[in-house]
Amino acid sequence: PLATTGTLVGAAADRRGAVAAFNVITLEHVEAVVAGAEAVDAPVILQISENAVRYRYGRLLPLARAAASVAEGAGVDVALHLDHVQSDDLLRQAVDAGFSSVMYDAARLPYDENLAATRAAADWGHANGLWVEAELGEVGGKDGAAPLDAHAPGARTDPGEARAYVSDAGVDALAVAIGSSHAMTTRTAALDHDLLKRLADGLDVPLVLHGSSGVPDGELTEAVRGGIAKVNVGTALNIAMTAAIREFLATHPDAVDSRKYLTVGREAMTRTVSELIGVVRG
Ligand code: G3H
Ligand code: ZN
Numbered sequence: 001p002l003a004t005t006g007t008l009v010g011a012a013a014d015r016r017g018a019v020a021a022f023n024v025i026t027l028e029h030v031e032a033v034v035a036g037a038e039a040v041d042a043p044v045i046l047q048i049s050e051n052a053v054r055y056r057y058g059r060l061l062p063l064a065r066a067a068a069s070v071a072e073g074a075g076v077d078v079a080l081h082l083d084h085v086q087s088d089d090l091l092r093q094a095v096d097a098g099f100s101s102v103m104y105d106a107a108r109l110p111y112d113e114n115l116a117a118t119r120a121a122a123d124w125g126h127a128n129g130l131w132v133e134a135e136l137g138e139v140g141g142k143d144g145a146a147p148l149d150a151h152a153p154g155a156r157t158d159p160g161e162a163r164a165y166v167s168d169a170g171v172d173a174l175a176v177a178i179g180s181s182h183a184m185t186t187r188t189a190a191l192d193h194d195l196l197k198r199l200a201d202g203l204d205v206p207l208v209l210h211g212s213s214g215v216p217d218g219e220l221t222e223a224v225r226g227g228i229a230k231v232n233v234g235t236a237l238n239i240a241m242t243a244a245i246r247e248f249l250a251t252h253p254d255a256v257d258s259r260k261y262l263t264v265g266r267e268a269m270t271r272t273v274s275e276l277i278g279v280v281r282g
Contacts, residue, residue: 017282
């Protein structure tokens with residue numbers, strides 16, 4: 001059934017585990033995420049990013065309605081989350097489209113502007129019943145950008161700044177920059193666990209890891225033990241889907257029915273979802 005992100009993340013944090021949140025682009029992604037979660041009997045978050053909305057000709061509702069429908073019929077709890085929102089127009093569509101939460105992304109802005117924009121978004125979100133995640137310190141690799149240099153200013157979340165930011169912005173969860181980067185196609189990211197500990201010790205909101213596709217299993221497990229309660233995964237699904245379809249088409253050069261190759265793509269994503277949930281659920 002449909003659940004709320006706040007409930008799922010809160011329950012995971014209470015038992016020192018994490019809930020996995022997967023970015024979906026097509027209906028096959030949605031179905032695979034729910035099937036993968038059902039296979040291991042775990043709750044899951046379906047998230048649609050502003051980028052994915054752009055891909056869908058700028059329209060949120062077609063995929064959001066499909067996701068809500070699949071979530072309602074699921075055998076496990078499934079929450080809908082609107083991810084990496086920069087546009088206020090999109091933010092304001094979240095409630096009617098069935099989302100219980102949003103990640104408002106002003107991490108590209110200087111601190112004061114990030115804070116002001118995020119506080120306004122959080123105020124609006126709370127007045128409308130949303131759980132609001134924000135980001136401080138930038139997790140690189142967004143929109144095809146190169147990963148941020150680990151030593152570049154802003155490439156890590158500062159614990160002192162994070163305390164002030166969370167209390168001044170009034171957000172419900174914080175995405176932290178601790179060494180992961182978006183859109184990695186190798187699982188080679190090394191996380192700064194000392195920094196994570198300092199962040200977790202100083203904050204009383206759940207912490208979110210972005211760019212988790214590039215993080216090896218052992219690092220993910222340690223990060224969850226260290227206080228990460230929501231693990232965002234996107235690219236890993238696309239790697240699995242694309243590899244399976246590529247292999248299918250190479251071995252079936254005469255195939256034309258799209259269901260044939262989408263089936264193997266969806267199955268590959270389903271396996272990835274089950275595996276990653278097993279790593280992070282704690
Ligand atoms: O918000 C989405 C995640 O941070 C996905 O990152 O595609 O690198 O796994 P990823
Ligand atoms: Zn992200």
